[in-house]
Amino acid sequence: MTDASDATPDESAAPEHRGPIGRVGAIVVGALIVVTLVAVSFAFGRISTLGQADPTTVSAEAGFARDMQVHHLQGVDLALIIRETSDDPDIDRLAYDMATVQAQQAGQMYGWLEEWELPQAGSEPQMTWMTRPALAGAEGEHADHDASTHAxxxxxxxxxxxxxxxxxxAAEGVEAERIFFTLMIRHHEGALEMSEALLARSTHPIVTSLARAILESQAGEIALMTDLLDERGGPVEV
Structure with missing residues (x-):
């Protein structure tokens, strides 16, 4: 697997500030706040796990870290593609934020595996961790993410x-923007499903903290992208 740290977007390509913060700017600021809170939670989480055994290579935590890295790095690629294609400043700002946050989180998960002394590539097929039963006593909506729909x-x-x-x-203009939003909404929905599945299978504070951060930030981005997609004529067949 490619070192996730290599995918961090060039800071020199950051979009310029353009007037009032607006709805896209609010999402960007919110996502950056989530990243900060995750970093703080990571520090406290390390203290709370000092007496806890590290996850094994076939654990939900390790599987999540491996598979979500791949998932996030594709999200980075999609965001960088639309930044090269679209001339809409709001899309530029939103895509830059997505690429930055997902690259940072992918790097964080890469670091977990290094710290746990586990290989970046697992010995099992991808998504195997999602086929295992949820923890006994899993609460709320997380308990619904069992093994029944995956192999x-x-x-x-x-x-x-x-x-x-x-x-x-290959697309240009509004067509490219519609394809991007269509694909990225699906992509985010998949990340939410994976995060919910992790929360049904783990009590590890560092990993569950990131999963909750993904749920919070990407749910907000889905709502925003849905509005932006509707303004451009809705989803496309792709």
Whole structure:
């Protein structure tokens, strides 16, 4: 697997500030706040796990860290593609934020595996961790994310295919923006499903903290992208 730290967008490419913060700016600020809170939670989480055994290579935590890295790094790629294509400043700002946050989180998960002395590539097919039963006593909506709808080696939920990514790369203007939002909404929905599945299978404070941060930030981005997509004519077949 590629070192996730290599995917961090160039800071020199950050979008310039353009007037009032607006709804996109609010999402960007909110996402950055979530990243900060995750960093703080990580520090406290390390203290709280000093007496706790590290996850094993076939654990939900390790599987989540490996698979969500792949998932996030595709999100970075999609965001960078639309930044090269669209001339809409709001989309530029939103895509930059998505690429930055997802690259940072992918790097964090890469670091977990290094700290746990686990290989970056697992010995099982991808998504195997999601086929295992939820923890006894899992509460609320997390308990619904059991093994019934997945099989080892299944595609990650929401992951775009090679042809879909190439369709985005080849498109221009509003068509490219519609393809991007169509793909990225699905992509975010898949990340929410994976995060919910992790919360049903783990009590590890560092990992569950990140999963909750993903749920919070990407749910807000889905709502925003849905509005922006509707303004451009709605989803496209891709």
């Amino acid at each position: 080892p080696g299944d595609p990650m939920p929401g992951l775009a295919t090679f042809d879909q990514v190439e369709a985005l790369r």
